[in-house]
């Protein structure tokens with residue numbers, strides 16, 4: 001199973017939003033999809049509980065007490081982690097992963113903590129050798145703003161590039177409340193915002 005680890009040292013940057021969206025994108029594309037919950041706050045599993053039975057099916061796994069196994073066979077596994085994980089735990093999870101998706105918020109990216117976290121990831125051999133690529137996502141950004149430019153500059157300085165930028169939209173919290181994601185919708189508004197996800201989904205397809 002292609003395993004995607006969604007991780008950042010910080011809270012509130014969009015990890016669960018991205019995990020649930022990737023799971024919905026994979027499920028609606030017809031993949032067997034598992035969403036593994038590692039956060040004791042259980043936001044991802046709460047979302048899954050609210051999800052209608054009519055929506056594309058996603059299997060939930062509770063990994064809050066213990067990391068489970070990655071099932072054999074085709075399909076996709078998304079791991080939603082809490083903020084502030086111990087370095088050793090991150091290292092163990094990276095061993096399971098085929099890629100890491102790392103969301104950043106404007107204003108957070110220039111902080112030393114993010115830089116330290118990226119450096120720590122880069123110290124892992126599998127990441128350094130690009131066996132496990134890191135997809136950085138600028139979240140809640142508006143294009144052609146100073147914040148977007150600063151993100152690019154910051155990442156260039158630490159040897160990374162942003163794969164895509166997700167715009168700030170009220171649809172994200174609204175959909176989360178219903179156990180849904182943009183990929184479950186076909187409205188014009190949803191289609192428009194879904195375009196932000198195309199570079200990330202093609203990045204993941206290339207890894208797969």
Ligand SMILES: Nc1ncnc2c1ncn2[C@@H]1O[C@H](COP(=O)(O)OP(=O)(O)O)[C@@H](O)[C@H]1O
Nearest residue numbers: 011012013014015016017140167168169172173
């Ligand atoms: N692109 C976005 N536009 C608007 N709101 C967003 C966006 N991404 C995340 N949010 C909101 O920000 C809050 C934190 O996001 P969440 O995914 O729970 O972060 P984390 O899992 O990293 O703590 C949630 O209320 C979520 O709905």
Ligand SMILES: [Mg+2]
Nearest residue numbers: 015016039043
């Ligand atoms: Mg979360």
